[in-house]
Amino acid sequence: MQIGLVVGTVVSTKKEEDLRGLRFLLVRELDQDMRQTGKLVVAVDAVGSGEGEVVLYASGSSARQTAATKDRPVDTVIMAIVDEIEVGGDRRFVKV
Amino acid sequence: MQIGLVVGTVVSTKKEEDLRGLRFLLVRELDQDMRQTGKLVVAVDAVGSGEGEVVLYASGSSARQTAATKDRPVDTVIMAIVDEIEVGGDRRFVKV
Amino acid sequence: MQIGLVVGTVVSTKKEEDLRGLRFLLVRELDQDMRQTGKLVVAVDAVGSGEGEVVLYASGSSARQTAATKDRPVDTVIMAIVDEIEVGGDRRFVKV
Amino acid sequence: MQIGLVVGTVVSTKKEEDLRGLRFLLVRELDQDMRQTGKLVVAVDAVGSGEGEVVLYASGSSARQTAATKDRPVDTVIMAIVDEIEVGGDRRFVKV
Amino acid sequence: MQIGLVVGTVVSTKKEEDLRGLRFLLVRELDQDMRQTGKLVVAVDAVGSGEGEVVLYASGSSARQTAATKDRPVDTVIMAIVDEIEVGGDRRFVKV
Numbered sequence: 001m002q003i004g005l006v007v008g009t010v011v012s013t014k015k016e017e018d019l020r021g022l023r024f025l026l027v028r029e030l031d032q033d034m035r036q037t038g039k040l041v042v043a044v045d046a047v048g049s050g051e052g053e054v055v056l057y058a059s060g061s062s063a064r065q066t067a068a069t070k071d072r073p074v075d076t077v078i079m080a081i082v083d084e085i086e087v088g089g090d091r092r093f094v095k096v
Numbered sequence: 097m098q099i100g101l102v103v104g105t106v107v108s109t110k111k112e113e114d115l116r117g118l119r120f121l122l123v124r125e126l127d128q129d130m131r132q133t134g135k136l137v138v139a140v141d142a143v144g145s146g147e148g149e150v151v152l153y154a155s156g157s158s159a160r161q162t163a164a165t166k167d168r169p170v171d172t173v174i175m176a177i178v179d180e181i182e183v184g185g186d187r188r189f190v191k192v
Numbered sequence: 193m194q195i196g197l198v199v200g201t202v203v204s205t206k207k208e209e210d211l212r213g214l215r216f217l218l219v220r221e222l223d224q225d226m227r228q229t230g231k232l233v234v235a236v237d238a239v240g241s242g243e244g245e246v247v248l249y250a251s252g253s254s255a256r257q258t259a260a261t262k263d264r265p266v267d268t269v270i271m272a273i274v275d276e277i278e279v280g281g282d283r284r285f286v287k288v
Numbered sequence: 289m290q291i292g293l294v295v296g297t298v299v300s301t302k303k304e305e306d307l308r309g310l311r312f313l314l315v316r317e318l319d320q321d322m323r324q325t326g327k328l329v330v331a332v333d334a335v336g337s338g339e340g341e342v343v344l345y346a347s348g349s350s351a352r353q354t355a356a357t358k359d360r361p362v363d364t365v366i367m368a369i370v371d372e373i374e375v376g377g378d379r380r381f382v383k384v
Numbered sequence: 385m386q387i388g389l390v391v392g393t394v395v396s397t398k399k400e401e402d403l404r405g406l407r408f409l410l411v412r413e414l415d416q417d418m419r420q421t422g423k424l425v426v427a428v429d430a431v432g433s434g435e436g437e438v439v440l441y442a443s444g445s446s447a448r449q450t451a452a453t454k455d456r457p458v459d460t461v462i463m464a465i466v467d468e469i470e471v472g473g474d475r476r477f478v479k480v
Contacts, residue, residue: 001312001329001330001331001362001363001364002329002330003298003330007128007183007184008128008181008182008183008184008188009181009182010099010152010178010180010181011178011179011180011181011182012152012176012177012178012179013177013179014143014144014176014177014179015143015152015175015176015177016142016143016162016163016175016176017163018161018162019175019176024097024152024176026128026181026183028128031328032295032296032314032316032328040127040128041097041098042097042098042099042152043097046304046361047302047303047304048302051184056298056300056303056312056330058361058362058363059363060156060157060158060348060349060363061156061157061158061253061348061349061445062348062349062351062352062360062361062362062363063158063361063363064158064161064361065306065352065359065360065361065362066304066306066361067304067305069361071161072158072161073142073154073158073159073160073161073162073165073173073175074097074154074158074161074175075097075154075155075156075158075159076097077361079303079304079307079361079362080300080302080303080304080307080312081300081301081302081303082298082299082300083299083300083301083302084298084299085296085297085298085299085314086296086297086299087295087296087314088295088296088339092296103224103279103280104224104277104278104279104280104284105277105278106195106248106274106276106277107274107275107276107277107278108248108272108273108274108275109273109275110239110240110272110273110275111239111248111271111272111273112238112239112258112259112271112272113259114257114258115271115272120193120248120272122224122277122279124224136223136224137193137194138193138194138195138248139193147280156252156253156254157252157253157254157349157445159254160254160257167257168254168257169238169250169254169255169256169257169258169261169269169271170193170250170254170257170271171193171250171251171252171254171255172193199416199471199472200416200469200470200471200472200476201469201470202387202440202466202468202469203466203467203468203469203470204440204464204465204466204467205465205467206431206432206464206465206467207431207440207463207464207465208430208431208450208451208463208464209451210449210450211463211464216385216440216464218416218469218471220416232415232416233385233386234385234386234387234440235385243472252444252445252446253349253444253445253446255446256446256449263449264446264449265430265442265446265447265448265449265450265453265461265463266385266442266446266449266463267385267442267443267444267446267447268385289408289425289426289427289458289459289460290425290426291394291426319424320391320392320410320412320424334400334457335398335399335400336398344394344396344399344408344426346457346458346459347459348444348445348459349444349445350444350445350447350448350456350457350458350459351457351459352457353402353448353455353456353457353458354400354402354457355400355401357457365457367399367400367403367457367458368396368398368399368400368403368408369396369397369398369399370394370395370396371395371396371397371398372394372395373392373393373394373395373410374392374393374395375391375392375410376391376392376435380392
């Protein structure tokens with residue numbers, strides 16, 4: 001999994017039938033110091049996350065292992081909202 | 097998933113039997129500012145998209161989760177046509 | 193999928209039993225202008241391709257979705273020989 | 289698999305139901321000289337590892353092949369704690 | 385698949401139960417001129433290979449398609465020992 005920041009949304013009306021009702025979010029990968037790295041991905045939201053939140057996302061076939069995404073053509077899913085990140089005893093992030 | 101721009105087509109007559117009838121499109125990855133990045137991929141079209149359109153594509157085993165691609169040897173599928181992309185309250189892309 | 197040029201062959205006699213009879217080809221990734229990029233991969237041939245041909249190859253579990261590769265420990269397969277590539281109305285490649 | 293150093297932890301209370309009880313660890317990839325490379329990943333712990341330990345982690349669908357992670361939306365798992373790494377007859381790492 | 389050189393070994397006693405009896409080898413990716421590139425991976429040996437040998441390795445779910453690795457949490461397997469590599473009519477490698 002990667003840590004990411006939800007930065008936006010993608011809207012699509014013409015899409016594979018199975019995708020109806022899913023929310024597509026733009027997510028930018030974060031490093032351990034909460035800096036945005038260059039990688040950008042579109043992920044399906046499975047936990048009610050929204051813009052500005054720090055999340056965990058999973059890729060590949062693992063992205064289809066949530067209730068929302070089972071058997072659907074999606075390769076990235078937000079499966080957790082991050083409360084806290086700790087590195088070497090230091091809190092690097094605390095959700096407010 | 098990634099956001100991409102359909103830039104061309106690939107034609108093949110000699111191919112694995114299961115691939116008959118599929119359309120192969122050349123897609124270039126886009127970033128959140130709709131700039132073309134260096135990555136180029138060949139994707140199967142599952143939603144009737146064409147050259148010049150902004151699309152979402154999925155990779156890996158997830159690319160086989162559409163009606164068109166089930167059990168076929170394809171690793172990338174266009175599963176949605178993008179209508180709108182919003183980042184931090186700004187519309188970065190609107191389909192015309 | 194990626195577009196690739198078949199540049200060579202790999203021979204192995206001591207290998208997993210299931211791999212007997214498969215041909216391993218060296219493939220170099222091509223961009224939309226038919227330039228060889230740095231990436232090199234070893235792919236199983238599923239369509240009778242050979243050195244000097246421009247091909248499409250699929251990666252990951254999708255590489256096991258051909259008759260030749262089903263249930264075998266291979267992660268890349270050549271599943272089509274390219275006849276023509278068109279970008280923005282221009283023919284970038286035509287097979288001769 | 290990759291060799292990694294466990295450098296921190298990620299805590300999440302709002303997450304996909306199936307993830308309850310799993311520990312998420314921050315892991316930084318190591319090279320053969322035990323230097324930390326730039327890549328950072330969040331992995332589920334399947335072997336009781338903790339901060340400061342050198343581990344092996346697996347990615348993709350293989351990350352779901354442990355008792356702890358079966359059928360869950362996780363794409364990276366720590367499946368072994370490293371005791372010793374040997375390169376060209378030299379011990380590069382010995383667990384103390 | 386990729387061509388690799390076996391450069392070392394990784395030993396682990398505390399690991400997922402299913403991994404008992406498997407050998408973990410350090411493999412460095414080779415290009416078509418047999419130069420070691422920067423990428424290093426830990427692979428399970430399925431063909432009796434050892435340090436100094438040139439091998440083929442497969443990644444992802446395909447790494448679980450050997451007798452040794454079926455259903456186990458491993459994402460890279462050595463599935464062939466290379467005898468010969470030929471590029472453009474030149475032998476670039478012959479096993480001695």
